[in-house]
Amino acid sequence: MSNDFNYIFHLSHIDLDGYGCQFLTKEVFKDIKFYNANYGAEVGQRLEEIMEDIKSLKSEDIKPLILITDLNLTTKEGNKLEKEAIKVGAKILLLDHHATGKNADDKFAWYNLDTSKCATLITYNWLRDSFDFDKSSEFLPIVEAINAIDIWVDSSKYFNYGRVLLGMISGAREVNRVVFSKEDVEYRHYLIKSAKDILNTTLLQDAPIELDEKLHFVKKDFFKELKNDTKDNLVAEYITEILTKKAGDMIVTYKGKQGVLTYHTGNTSLIGNNFLVKNEKFDFYMDLNSRGGFSLRSNNKVDVSKMASEIGNGGGHPNASGGKIENYKDSFVYAKIREFIQEYLNIKESENE
Secondary structure, eight states, X not given: OOOOOSEEEEEEOSSHHHHHHHHHHHHHOXXXXXXXXXXXXXXXXXXXXXXHHHHHHOOTTOOEEEEEESOOOOHHHXXXXXXXXXXXXXXXXXXXXXXXXHHHHHHOTTEEEOTTSOHHHHHHHHHHHHHOTTTTOSSHHHHHHHHHHHTTOXXXXXXXXXXXXXXXXXXXXXXXXXXXXXXXXXXXXXXXXXXXXXXXXXXXXXXXXXXXXXXXXXXXXXXXXXXXXXXXXXXXXXXXXXXXXXXXXXEEEETTEEEEEEESOOOHHHHHHHHHHHOTTOOEEEEEOTTSEEEEEESSSSOHHHHHHHHHXXXXXXXXXXXXXXXXXXXXXXXXXXXXXXXXXXXXXXXXX
16 A cells, blocks of 8 residues: 555554554654554444544645554444544555454455564555564564464464463553553553563573563563652552542432542552542542443542442442442443443432432
8 A cells, every 4th residue: 555644553463463563653653543442342432532533623634544454354343433434535455364253354455464474564564565664673582472462373482482472461450451542552562662671681581481580570661750659559649539530420420429530540548549639629439340330439529438339239338348330331441431431429329309
């Protein structure tokens, strides 16, 4: 395909290979926005999000490319994407290695399937061939390690390092990707970069142990700013700072009390307390999981044990409680989750007047 584009909308999978593709593209393209999805319905929702983002740019100078890596599409999904891309004037490029995409690969010129390599290696070759990327082969070892573990080439000299990489990314749960997608991607890219640097400066036979032993400190370094602390405290402080910036778009209310709603953030006591102390205009903190379970925290402004009882047959302490919302409808999009919860709280408020 021609390189007649200047803004990349990059959708990729949520595993090591998917983030590996994005780790490479951000080295080449300045104007790029990342999206991530698991298979199934989330792919369609992310593509809709991309279309809306392209429309919102409203500039004749923008020439968008929708880049999809490590995700396969059906022919039906491909047809829909192609029609929508034409409407917004976007090019499409898909780089994947899953054999389930063969029918779509046969139909669409923009669909590139290669089952012999992982998506990160396919992306690497595209960038190298089309943009003279990585002339010094600085990125090649980490790409080979991702390829070895993703398509299980256990004869590769990089296989053992890939095994540590796989656990590194699957265990990177400190930043929730639904609520804090931008920060989550930055975190995972930071981990991959750190792993690349260790691989390039350590004897190969020692590199897996070196990464395994340093991983805790690598994670801390990402969350650390001015002072050192325990990893849990550093993460709580980091999430609190993000929440403080985004809180205006995360408000839910109940009986005249204002709260902030998070999703699968975890570490509720530390993060909830930190946030409420630093944001006195908020009365409660609510963290929700995918099954409708929730945790509530307050700082002596509202009895959340009573609130939990009223909205979710729950209870606990005045400043720390929890429960479960029956018939909860989950989503991959935070705005839809918040909308559902606010409507639910409105109903419960009417019932408990």
